[in-house]
Amino acid sequence: xxxxxxxxxxxxxxxxxxxxxxxxxxxxxxxxxxxxxxxxxxxxxxxxxxxxxxxxxxxxxxxxxxxxxxxxxxxxxxxxxxxxxxxxxxxxxxxxxxxxxxxxxxxxxxxxxxxxxxxxxxxxxxxxxxxxxxxxxxxxxxxxxxxxxxxxxxxxxxxxxxxxxxxxxxxxxxxxxxxxxxxxxxxxxxxxxxxxxxxxxxxxxxxxxxxxxxxxxxxxxxxx
Amino acid sequence: xxxxxxxxxxxxxxxxxxxxxxxxxxxxxxxxxxxxxxxxxxxxxxxxxxxxxxxxxxxxxxxxxxxxxxxxxxxxxxxxxxxxxxxxxxxxxxxxxxxxxxxxxxxxxxxxxxxxxxxxxxxxxxxxxxxxxxxxxxxxxxxxxxxxxxxxxxxxxxxxxxxxxxxxxxxxxxxxxxxxxxxxxxxxxxxxxxxxxxxxxxxxxxxxxxxxxxxxxxxxxxxxxxxxxxxxxxxxxxxxxxxxxxxxxxxxxxxxxxxxxxxxxxxxxxxxxxxxxxxxxxxxxxxxxxxxxxxxxxxxxxxxxxxxxxxxxxxxxxxxxxxxxxxxxxxxxxxxxxxxxxxxxxxxxxxxxxxxxxxxxxxxxxxxxxxxxxxxxxxxxxxxxxxxxxxxxxxxxxxxxxxxxxxxxxxxxxxxxxxxxxxxxxxxxxxxxxxxxxxxxxxxxxxxxxxxxxxxxxxxxxxxxxxxx
Numbered sequence: 001x002x003x004x005x006x007x008x009x010x011x012x013x014x015x016x017x018x019x020x021x022x023x024x025x026x027x028x029x030x031x032x033x034x035x036x037x038x039x040x041x042x043x044x045x046x047x048x049x050x051x052x053x054x055x056x057x058x059x060x061x062x063x064x065x066x067x068x069x070x071x072x073x074x075x076x077x078x079x080x081x082x083x084x085x086x087x088x089x090x091x092x093x094x095x096x097x098x099x100x101x102x103x104x105x106x107x108x109x110x111x112x113x114x115x116x117x118x119x120x121x122x123x124x125x126x127x128x129x130x131x132x133x134x135x136x137x138x139x140x141x142x143x144x145x146x147x148x149x150x151x152x153x154x155x156x157x158x159x160x161x162x163x164x165x166x167x168x169x170x171x172x173x174x175x176x177x178x179x180x181x182x183x184x185x186x187x188x189x190x191x192x193x194x195x196x197x198x199x200x201x202x203x204x205x206x207x208x209x210x211x212x213x214x215x216x217x218x219x220x221x222x223x224x
Numbered sequence: 225x226x227x228x229x230x231x232x233x234x235x236x237x238x239x240x241x242x243x244x245x246x247x248x249x250x251x252x253x254x255x256x257x258x259x260x261x262x263x264x265x266x267x268x269x270x271x272x273x274x275x276x277x278x279x280x281x282x283x284x285x286x287x288x289x290x291x292x293x294x295x296x297x298x299x300x301x302x303x304x305x306x307x308x309x310x311x312x313x314x315x316x317x318x319x320x321x322x323x324x325x326x327x328x329x330x331x332x333x334x335x336x337x338x339x340x341x342x343x344x345x346x347x348x349x350x351x352x353x354x355x356x357x358x359x360x361x362x363x364x365x366x367x368x369x370x371x372x373x374x375x376x377x378x379x380x381x382x383x384x385x386x387x388x389x390x391x392x393x394x395x396x397x398x399x400x401x402x403x404x405x406x407x408x409x410x411x412x413x414x415x416x417x418x419x420x421x422x423x424x425x426x427x428x429x430x431x432x433x434x435x436x437x438x439x440x441x442x443x444x445x446x447x448x449x450x451x452x453x454x455x456x457x458x459x460x461x462x463x464x465x466x467x468x469x470x471x472x473x474x475x476x477x478x479x480x481x482x483x484x485x486x487x488x489x490x491x492x493x494x495x496x497x498x499x500x501x502x503x504x505x506x507x508x509x510x511x512x513x514x515x516x517x518x519x520x521x522x523x524x525x526x527x528x529x530x531x532x533x534x535x536x537x538x539x540x541x542x543x544x545x546x547x548x549x550x551x552x553x554x555x556x557x558x559x560x561x562x563x564x565x566x567x568x569x570x571x572x573x574x575x576x577x578x579x580x581x582x583x584x585x586x587x588x589x590x591x592x593x594x595x596x597x598x599x600x601x602x603x604x605x606x607x608x609x610x611x612x613x614x615x616x617x618x619x620x621x622x623x624x625x626x627x628x629x630x631x632x633x634x635x636x637x638x639x640x641x642x643x644x645x646x647x648x649x650x651x652x653x654x655x656x657x658x659x660x661x662x663x664x665x666x667x668x669x670x671x672x673x674x675x676x677x678x679x680x681x682x683x684x685x686x687x688x689x690x691x692x693x
């Protein structure tokens with residue numbers, strides 16, 4: 001028993017042994033189980049959005065039409081490259097701004113969550129592993145606290161117009177909300193209108209991308 | 225240990241501890257405690273809808289909240305614990321730390337620099353990391369791991385020396401294991417989910433990280449220090465050595481297995497979720513054995529709690545610890561999780577353990593150490609000492625009860641499929657009350673800090689006065 005009270009025994013058995021055993025069970029095994037799910041890069045996600053013409057792609061085109069001056073200035077043309085750039089910038093600021101402190105990105109199979117988040121019949125599925133197997137979920141953005149609603153099925157819930165107003169001043173779209181406004185994602189265009197800037201366009205693209213792969217059937221935006 | 229005699233042995237004992245390092249770390253820890261408390265209070269004002277700085281980018285509530293959590297981990301807890309280790313480790317081992325002047329100074333400056341860089345990066349540069357409790361920017365994490373390795377050398381050296389001579393005291397077991405665990409935890413939690421894994425696999429690692437930073441850094445240091453300070457203050461040994469062994473090995477085996485319980489009902493494979501639930505329920509038995517040991521040690525000496533504020537902090541924290549763990553054994557089940565996951569129940573739980581237990585413990589230990597560092601017999605003011613204790617205790621109980629209730633309201637409201645804004649409106653009274661509890665806690669902290677400042681700066685006259693009284 002006295003051996004148990006010596007430095008080498010404690011360090012080897014408790015410090016390394018138990019720790020590695022626990023990590024084997026609680027994260028190495030899950031990673032092995034999930035290893036066959038292909039890992040997607042941001043460029044793959046952009047290519048997929050375009051190829052499948054998901055709602056995210058349509059929304060991206062819509063943002064380009066709404067704010068042509070800013071879009072041209074910061075992102076150029078609507079293509080896979082610019083979509084990828086917008087996703088990356090949007091994700092970076094979603095993380096930096098701490099959005100994930102109040103908005104989760106996980107629909108659990110219990111507590112009526114599939115009914116609450118997303119639009120019933122359109123995009124109200126429970127979360128599954130493969131939709132998180134990409135670079136934008138490393139580290140994963142499930143979150144641990146909801147002050148606001150879950151966002152992983154947001155694409156079908158609100159449109160771009162709503163998101164823009166909401167991001168600038170949440171009270172305009174959701175009276176009584178305690179979400180702060182984010183005016184630093186906006187700037188003035190040459191006519192003096194308040195429009196999203198580079199980060200703003202990125203963030204809007206990212207939010208409209210969340211759950212766009214689940215929106216069925218693909219939204220047909222009549223852009224004329 | 226160190227009595228107020230002037231024998232040759234006493235001189236040696238005093239020289240073992242570098243007072244400057246203890247003072248610096250404890251003082252910085254206290255300053256950061258107040259700062260992160262203020263940050264949490266600011267964030268709570270946003271929930272109340274009365275945030276005082278709307279529309280200012282670098283004071284955005286989301287960023288402030290990350291300073292609250294990351295600052296609590298590195299600014300407050302690491303500073304406090306390191307300071308207290310500088311006091312306790314040389315005393316229970318009988319050997320000095322590895323190097324006081326260069327390594328000690330470097331560790332101190334390095335830690336403050338890491339915290340300040342984190343604050344600047346999160347508030348001004350938008351460089352946060354979406355690992356809860358590891359919000360430090362990812363490029364800073366290798367430096368933190370290096371810091372932890374040096375910190376292991378610093379405190380590991382005296383422990384290894386002592387271990388070669390005789391079996392280690394309980395404190396030594398906890399600290400030795402922690403010195404190995406912490407760098408591993410920080411490295412794995414911050415790098416694997418970013419570079420080697422994504423999605424559900426990353427989620428499993430991140431949840432293990434959230435839990436292990438509490439369970440394999442904060443908890444072992446804190447229990448190790450408790451096993452040192454409680455018998456020293458009461459001047460009697462722990463009640464049962466067997467229970468000490470059981471508590472330590474129970475924690476060491478089950479704690480690391482708990483992590484995935486932060487993401488129950490998630491896309492993480494179910495076997496990992498079930499094992500986490502099982503291990504979490506199991507660890508409550510280990511915790512109870514530790515609590516029995518401490519309570520039985522108190523038996524016959526309970527009146528000490530009446531006048532000894534540091535010991536009262538420690539036992540209050542220990543009771544909160546058991547409440548938290550008892551609560552955990554229930555809400556870790558998949559049934560409870562249906563209602564309380566993502567709600568303020570969890571926030572209440574986190575505050576009870578981090579503030580109610582570990583906060584109270586380090587405050588108690590610091591209050592024991594602080595007058596001794598300045599050659600005083602007691603703190604400057606008994607009144608401020610008592611006032612701070614009661615404000616902190618009542619404040620944290622109020623916050624815990626309030627947030628637990630708020631969590632139930634939110635959970636059932638969400639299940640009921642009411643419009644989302646309803647859950648916000650229903651929560652508002654609870655959030656207002658939480659801010660009031662926050663004010664109580666902050667007032668208590670400021671009172672505590674004032675007492676510290678006065679104890680350090682009040683002249684010799686006070687000392688003489690106390691002796692005469």
